[in-house]
Amino acid sequence: MKVLITEVIWDQGITTLQEEGIEVYYDKDLWAKRETLLEIVKDFDAIIVRNQTKVDQELLIECTKLKVIGRLGVGLDNIDVVKAKEKGIHVVMARHANATSVAEYVMAAILSAKRPIHEANEDVKNGYWDRRKHTGEELYQKTIGLIGLGEIAHRVAKRATAFGMEVIGYDPFITEYDHIVAETGVRIKSSLDEILVNSDFISIHVPLTPSTKDLISTQQLKSMKPSAFLINTSRGGIIDEKALCDSLMNHEIAGVFLDVLESEPVDPSNKLLDFKNAIFSPHIAGLTTESQIRISLLVAKEVGKLLKG
Numbered sequence: 001m002k003v004l005i006t007e008v009i010w011d012q013g014i015t016t017l018q019e020e021g022i023e024v025y026y027d028k029d030l031w032a033k034r035e036t037l038l039e040i041v042k043d044f045d046a047i048i049v050r051n052q053t054k055v056d057q058e059l060l061i062e063c064t065k066l067k068v069i070g071r072l073g074v075g076l077d078n079i080d081v082v083k084a085k086e087k088g089i090h091v092v093m094a095r096h097a098n099a100t101s102v103a104e105y106v107m108a109a110i111l112s113a114k115r116p117i118h119e120a121n122e123d124v125k126n127g128y129w130d131r132r133k134h135t136g137e138e139l140y141q142k143t144i145g146l147i148g149l150g151e152i153a154h155r156v157a158k159r160a161t162a163f164g165m166e167v168i169g170y171d172p173f174i175t176e177y178d179h180i181v182a183e184t185g186v187r188i189k190s191s192l193d194e195i196l197v198n199s200d201f202i203s204i205h206v207p208l209t210p211s212t213k214d215l216i217s218t219q220q221l222k223s224m225k226p227s228a229f230l231i232n233t234s235r236g237g238i239i240d241e242k243a244l245c246d247s248l249m250n251h252e253i254a255g256v257f258l259d260v261l262e263s264e265p266v267d268p269s270n271k272l273l274d275f276k277n278a279i280f281s282p283h284i285a286g287l288t289t290e291s292q293i294r295i296s297l298l299v300a301k302e303v304g305k306l307l308k309g
Ligand code: NAD
Pocket: 074, 075, 096, 098, 099, 102, 147, 148, 149, 150, 151, 152, 153, 170, 171, 172, 173, 174, 205, 206, 207, 208, 211, 212, 233, 234, 235, 259, 260, 283, 284, 285, 286, 287
């Protein structure tokens, strides 16, 4: 059995496969060498990718032996799942393996919104000792509104509850009997607007689909409190970036944390970059050492299991 790995994997994943007696060919940059990839892929029983390798029709036609595609992470945008299914190829991914990392990122964002220690640090190092300027605010009894109440939102809700925050959420696909309600005390609202109007922080946790595209646009931003912060760790495209620019320009919201953008890597001409209260990160909310080890292990085990039947 031979497995081809075309993007970065943690060592634990490789070792797991080798311990199963599986031969591993690993080149973390192979996704960028399309010709070589197409030439060698036909010799492998499984391929493990992240989000860069295009596992499309052209590649799948070359694969006569392929039984499994492993995706290190979630989101199958780069894989032609329909064609894979047609050919009887299993597609496995690491669902929820980075949910805790994303939830902790959201807590870091909202904590830093109210206690920007890095800014105080800069002042102190520049010779200023201004205690009043750096008066913060507590998270205690503030309201966080969660849009989408799936796995990540569940973990955010648990952490926010531990901080004594009010947690409200909107998700038309879950009911008040769902385990997230029982475990976190999140109060479910029946409309998105109730979340927007009542929250001090709004965190987005829905997938990007035709119905969530531009879910947060001009009208929704206008509904938010001027003191509220918006956090998007979900997918670019769920917030209408043009509307967000206008909203920041008009001081309609206090700020935004964007881990994801409509176009990634960020376009240097993106107007959002000009706002001091728009805080960016390069799609790293789910990226921690622990989540990467968990993902590598999970996918390697699953691929190994399927190959060995
Ligand atoms: P999940 O599938 O567990 O939950 C998604 C929830 O959204 C579901 O409960 C669903 O009912 C709800 N939903 C769907 N459409 C909705 C709508 N129109 N309004 C309200 N709710 C709606 O997903 P998850 O694991 O919590 O992940 C959420 C998102 O986070 C995904 O889009 C994923 O791509 C993204 N993500 C980002 C990173 C990162 O590094 N930034 C890492 C992991 C996941």
